[in-house]
Amino acid sequence: MSEKDSFHSFGQAVDASRVRNFSIIAHVDHGKTTLSDRLLQRTGTIPQRQMEDQVLDAMDLERERGITIKAHPVTMYYQARDGQTYLLNLIDTPGHVDFSYEVSRSLAACEGALLVVDASQGVQAQTVANVQLALRQNLVVVPVINKIDLPTADVEGVRHQLEEILAIPKEEAILASAKEGIGIDEVLEAIVTRFPPPSVPEDGLLRALIFDSVYDPFRGVVLYVRLFSGRISRGDRILLFSTGRTYEVKEVGIFRPKPVEVDHLVAGFTGYVVANIRSPEEVSVGETVTSAQCPVPEPLPGFRRVLPMVYSGLYPLNPADFEKLKSALFRLKLNDAALQFTQEHSVALGSGFRCGFLGLLHMEIVQERLRREYEVEIVATYPSVVYRIVLTQGKTLEVYSPAFWPDPSQIEEVMEPYVEAILIVPNDCIGDVLQLVLEKRGTCRSMETVDSKRILLRCEIPLAEILVDFHDRLKTITRGYGSMDYEFTGYRPADLVKLDILVNGEPVEAFSCIVAKEKAQARGRALVGKLKDLIPPHLFKVAIQAAVGGKILAREDVRALAKNVTAKCYGGDITRKRKLWEKQKEGKKRMRAFGRVNIPQEAFLEVLKVDVET
Structure with missing residues (x-):
């Protein structure tokens, strides 16, 4: 029997109660993907001969890093101990905070x-953040203590952490080892008995939530949807609530x-919809799909457009590859709607x-995919x-580059984004970690004991301060045992300034940056010190x-190239040498005024690596 016939014989007849x-939510490397594999194997969703590790992770990057980047839903049939057959929809989610809106x-x-x-x-920083996210959605959370077969497993300690940190009764925890297949039946029974069935509104109107989408070059945008009410079939006319655009459904299906x-x-089901949507720009995660003929009066709650939090300029190493980079970004955006980009030109790095x-x-994943998939x-x-900058005339600007920073005389107030960081660190490292937080202009709001060896810190830190080296330094300080989520x-409001770098009196925009006022001098010293070593000597002194x-x-000075203009003078009156020196001095003065300083490209690349500890 084919998958389609199997669904017709069971899936089409099942009601929402079954x-x-x-x-599945977890910290990185706690076994989420392995548990997914065992569930697929136990329910017979994937035949044993086709089974492989990390079935739901399609990208090489996902397999290498052990993380989920794109959500992969799947439908399973499970015959429970009560004799009933249930339809289980696993909606696999990215685990990292960067994708928290999709999660x-x-x-x-x-x-x-x-x-x-x-x-x-035990409980890690991402565990705490993901549980809070689930509880805000009013979900029933069932804990699974995984890897109980390891010699270092501390089951009782983890049960205690569940109660103390997450307020989850330890009796609710299921003991399992996804790798060895232990406890998989208990997990499936818990899904059936502890998780509630979907509640379906009685009005019968079509309400579907888009929780993800992918681009297919032949069929256009494929919508991943969860139906809350109503029914959707091939040939129906659907409407996207926020845009008001209508489309004809060409295909619907499930994932197996x-x-x-x-x-x-039908209501309660999860699947996909193909509707001749040609551009990913037309679709947003969180969008409500309804019927074009009889739309719902209001959308499903919580929809908002995804806004970038971090900006970076991407330039081809070889300027001749600009069109290749442009094409790669457009193709990448087809499967990553969260990526946004606009063309810009830098004097230093080109287009x-x-x-x-x-x-x-x-950001790291996009850069790696550009290098690997598009070469x-x-x-x-x-x-x-x-x-966010409030100007003296009351207007508010959003600035993501020093090039667009307004004149200081026009600035009324500057505001920067903050994050709440959850840090779980060993007890003996607490002093160094707090010093790192203070150095990054952060404050520690609270401190909780996780167990006899670890402390949980909740800190408020400017987002700009954790962008580059915060996580690496945390791992160094804690010898690899610290974990972080934000x-x-x-x-x-923040006291920020634009730091300009002037070469021979002319500002070089590529070297400009936005820094906290108290860090401006230290950052400036680090930058000019680096540039002094990178800019080659000219015929005149370069400031x-x-x-x-x-x-x-x-300030630092690049020495002038020394030319001995009196080498040809031997013997005779000193006045002749003085005339030559005066003539050279006047020439260098003119060159300082009108000469151009050639800054090698290596200088622009090396300055990106400059960091300063204050």
Whole structure:
């Protein structure tokens, strides 16, 4: 029997009471993907001969890093101990905070979440953040203590952490080892008995949530949807609520885990819709799909457009590859609607793109995919965040590049984005970690004991301060045992300035940056010191200065090339030599006024790596 016939014989006849929609949430490397594999194997969704590790992770990057980048829904049939057959929809989600909006929308399509915790590592920072996200969506959370077969497993300690940190009764935890197949039946029974079935509004109107989408070059945008009410079939006319655009449905189906076409989807089901949507720009995650003939009066709650949090310039290493980079970005955006970019030109680096990302991991993944999948070698500029500037005339600007920073005399107030960071660190490292937080202009709001060896810190830190090296330094300080997660909390007033670098009296925009006022001098000294070593000597002395407004904060000089103009003078009166020296002096003076300083490209690339500890 084919997958389509199988769905017709069971899936089309099942009512919402025997449907369960759930997700799996966990910290990185706690076994979420392995548990997904075992569930697919136990329910017979994938035949044993086709089974492989990380079935739902399609990208090489996902397999290498052990993270989920794109959500992969799948429908399973499970015959429970009560004799009934249930339809289980697993909506696999990205686990990293950079994709938290997609995670929140995926969780909005579920009624329950399996919380996977490593028996040897215990509750980590991302565990806490993901549980809070699930509870805000009013989901039922079922804890699964995984990897109980490891020699270092501390099951009782993890149970205690569940109660103390997450307020989850320890008796609710299921003991499992996804790798060895232990406890998988208990997990499936918990999905059936503890997770509630979907509640269906009685009006019968079509309400579907888009929790993800992908682009197919032949069929256009494929919508991943969860139906809350109504029914959707091939030939129906649908409407996207926020844009008001209508489309004709060409195909609907489910995931097993590959797409399987079916006749229709009904309330409580999860699947995909193909509707001749040609541009990913027309679709947003969190959008409501309804009937064009009889639309719902209001959309499903919580929709908002995804806004980039981090910006960076991407330039081709070889200027001749600009069109290749442009084509690669457009093709990449077809499967990553969160990526935003606009063309820009830099005097130093040539033509490129100013790109907006959801966070640091998102930025890293995009850059890696450009190099691997599209074979474009790129140079990435120093990442920056979006600042809000209130001008004296009352207007508010959003600035993501020093090039657009207004004149200081026109600025009334500057605001920068803040995040709440959750840090779990060993007890003996607490002093050094707090020092790192203070150095990054952060404050520690609270401190909780996780167990006898670890402390949980909740800190408020400017987003710009954790962009580059915060995570690396945290891992160094804690010898690899520290973990971190963060969530955007809003904008706050800050004392920030634009630091300009002047070479021979002329500002070089590519070297400009936005820094906290108290760090401006240290940053300026680091930059001019680096440039002094990178700019080659000219026939005249070159001054390199760091300035805020009209105030010079630091200066270094590149020595002039020495030419011995008196080499031909031997013997005779000293006045002849003095005349030659005076003539040389006048020449150098003119060159300082009109000469051009050649800055090598290596200088622009090396300055991106400059960091300063204050």
